[in-house]
Amino acid sequence: MKLTFMLVLAALVLTPAAGFAAEAAPPGGPAKGQIAAKKKAKTIAELVAMYDSSSCVECHEEAHQQWENSVHSRSIYGTGRTAATFRTALVNGLAEWPFSGVKGPGDVKVEHLMGCAKCHLPQLADATDAVAKEIMASIYSWQTAIRKQDSATFEKEQAKLKGLNINCLVCHNRQAIVHKWTDGYPQAGVVYGSMDGEHPSDKFPKMARSPIMGESILCGQCHGLGPNLELDNPTQCATAYGSYLWYYRAEGGKETCQECHMRKSGLGHDMQSYRSEAMNKMALDFEAKADGLYWRDGSQVRPYVSLAVAMTNRAGHVIPDG
Amino acid sequence: MPVPQQFARGDRMGRGPYEKSGLIEESGLHPGKTKKEHFQIFFPEEVKDLDVHVQLWYLPYGTMQSDPFLWREYKKSVSISKEGK
Numbered sequence: 001m002k003l004t005f006m007l008v009l010a011a012l013v014l015t016p017a018a019g020f021a022a023e024a025a026p027p028g029g030p031a032k033g034q035i036a037a038k039k040k041a042k043t044i045a046e047l048v049a050m051y052d053s054s055s056c057v058e059c060h061e062e063a064h065q066q067w068e069n070s071v072h073s074r075s076i077y078g079t080g081r082t083a084a085t086f087r088t089a090l091v092n093g094l095a096e097w098p099f100s101g102v103k104g105p106g107d108v109k110v111e112h113l114m115g116c117a118k119c120h121l122p123q124l125a126d127a128t129d130a131v132a133k134e135i136m137a138s139i140y141s142w143q144t145a146i147r148k149q150d151s152a153t154f155e156k157e158q159a160k161l162k163g164l165n166i167n168c169l170v171c172h173n174r175q176a177i178v179h180k181w182t183d184g185y186p187q188a189g190v191v192y193g194s195m196d197g198e199h200p201s202d203k204f205p206k207m208a209r210s211p212i213m214g215e216s217i218l219c220g221q222c223h224g225l226g227p228n229l230e231l232d233n234p235t236q237c238a239t240a241y242g243s244y245l246w247y248y249r250a251e252g253g254k255e256t257c258q259e260c261h262m263r264k265s266g267l268g269h270d271m272q273s274y275r276s277e278a279m280n281k282m283a284l285d286f287e288a289k290a291d292g293l294y295w296r297d298g299s300q301v302r303p304y305v306s307l308a309v310a311m312t313n314r315a316g317h318v319i320p321d322g
Numbered sequence: 323m324p325v326p327q328q329f330a331r332g333d334r335m336g337r338g339p340y341e342k343s344g345l346i347e348e349s350g351l352h353p354g355k356t357k358k359e360h361f362q363i364f365f366p367e368e369v370k371d372l373d374v375h376v377q378l379w380y381l382p383y384g385t386m387q388s389d390p391f392l393w394r395e396y397k398k399s400v401s402i403s404k405e406g407k
Contacts, residue, residue: 081389093325115325227330227343235325237339239348248353274380274391288396290374292365294406303402305374307361311351311394318350320380322339 027192027208028177028184035173035188036126044134044160047127053168055203060168066270072166075120076135083139083161086116090136097233105136115235119222121164123174135164166222175221176210183211216244219257223322243318253316260316273322283319285312337384371401 031037041047057064067073077083094102094112102112109129110117113136117124124131142157144150168191176192177183186192191199192210199207212218220241227236244257255264261271265278272279290307313319328336328344335346351357365372378394379386 089325092327227345229343233325234343235340236342239342243348243350243352247355251354253353274393280393284393286378286394286396288376288398290376290396290398290400292372292400292402294402295362301407303365303370305361305363305365305372305400307363307374307376308358309361309376309396310356310358311378312356313351313353316353318348318352320339320350320382 024196024209026182026184027190027196027210028180029187031180031185033187034185035169036123037188041127042130044131044138044164047123047131048163050126051123051167051169051174055201056168059200063269064168066268067167069270070272072269072271074162075166076164077158077161082120083142086113086136087139087143089113089116093233093235100233105140106133108132108136111232115231115233118231119224119238121166122222123170135161171218172210172213175218176213178212178217178221214256214258216241216256216258219261220244223257223317238322240317240321243321244316247318248316255316257316283313283315285314286310365402370404371399374398374400 035050041050071078075082076086078085090102090105090108090112094100094108095104100112102108110124110127110132113121113124113132124135138157138160141153142161145153145157172192173186173188173190175186177186187206187208189204190206190208191201191204192208193213194209195207196209197207199205210218223238223240224236225242225245226239228234241257244253260282261279262268264282265272265276267276267278270276274280274283286309288307288309290305293304293306295302295304326336326341326344328334328341330344330346333346335341335344363372363374374397376396377392380391380393382389382391
């Protein structure tokens with residue numbers, strides 16, 4: 001036993017030197033090289049342009065079509081319910097809290113929306129408060145258009161809100177590096193994925209390997225640990241990554257988020273949850289057994305159904321969660 | 323309700339995703355865990371055959387009035403013997 005321990009120790013001492021010699025350059029770079037480093041977006045249009053990934057579809061059509069079907073493609077609008085929820089966040093929360101500084105939509109700043117936007121639109125952090133106000137104004141206008149049956153305004157605002165989403169550049173650039181002091185900041189013009197090299201695109205001429213593109217921590221940035229308490233008035237919806245680490249992995253689970261939601265499901269970039277038939281089948285075992293029995297209670301004999309129901313969570317995180 | 327209304331103080335917490343910054347205890351179904359229920363459903367008088375229909379619903383907003391989702395179901399016709407005492 002003692003000899004074995006000494007050999008392991010020697011291996012630990014020797015390995016780092018060899019490892020450092022072979023290390024590649026970090027995938028990221030200085031903070032000033034980020035997409036948002038030059039200036040903050042002052043309008044929704046500027047924010048959309050800052051993270052415009054519409055040119056990706058030319059070569060990545062299948063991934064684009066998959067993504068279009070996912071809620072990532074309309075992360076602010078959702079089914080309409082998400083957009084409406086931004087408004088009720090203001091009415092039922094911000095405007096009621098005495099120290100939020102918000103009485104109405106005109107008072108809203110980026111910090112007020114980050115409770116929602118930290119996941120639904122993380123790039124809002126790269127915008128000025130004017131964008132936060134414009135988003136709220138657009139949501140109010142969209143809801144007014146619904147009430148007044150003003151289809152032209154409805155469609156205009158809906159399109160504007162749907163333009164704010166979790167697109168290619170959000171995952172393959174902005175969120176592609178978590179530990180930025182270690183790996184560098186994601187650089188403008190670089191698409192982060194599984195390879196290094198040239199990328200045949202004028203806007204994004206380089207590819208770089210993201211250290212986390214295949215790791216659950218990539219998704220964990222939004223589908224969070226939780227409850228996260230980092231905001232001045234914390235709010236939290238998703239705690240999936242926390243339960244993934246502390247229950248699923250701790251009990252021997254080995255799959256990553258991407259393995260189930262992208263590969264095993266066959267959904268690729270159309271990441272879904274329970275409404276997808278493939279995810280639905282994988283997520284849960286459900287079993288019921290029923291039999292008839294007679295029950296004699298003194299002089300009375302009564303028949304009953306003995307029904308046993310069991311459900312087992314086969315997902316890699318708590319249900320429900322997101 | 324898009325923001326927490328309960329703040330993990332004393333004995334008060336809320337239901338739903340928005341309330342997770344005010345959780346006191348997590349009561350969801352955790353990975354690999356099994357939840358079992360057993361029911362005894364008495365036959366109505368004179369009835370010897372009963373159709374059992376079990377439905378598992380996911381209620382993202384807590385009620386059947388708001389976006390309910392039928393997740394699984396089970397059907398079985400259960401009969402009891404018509405002889406004996």
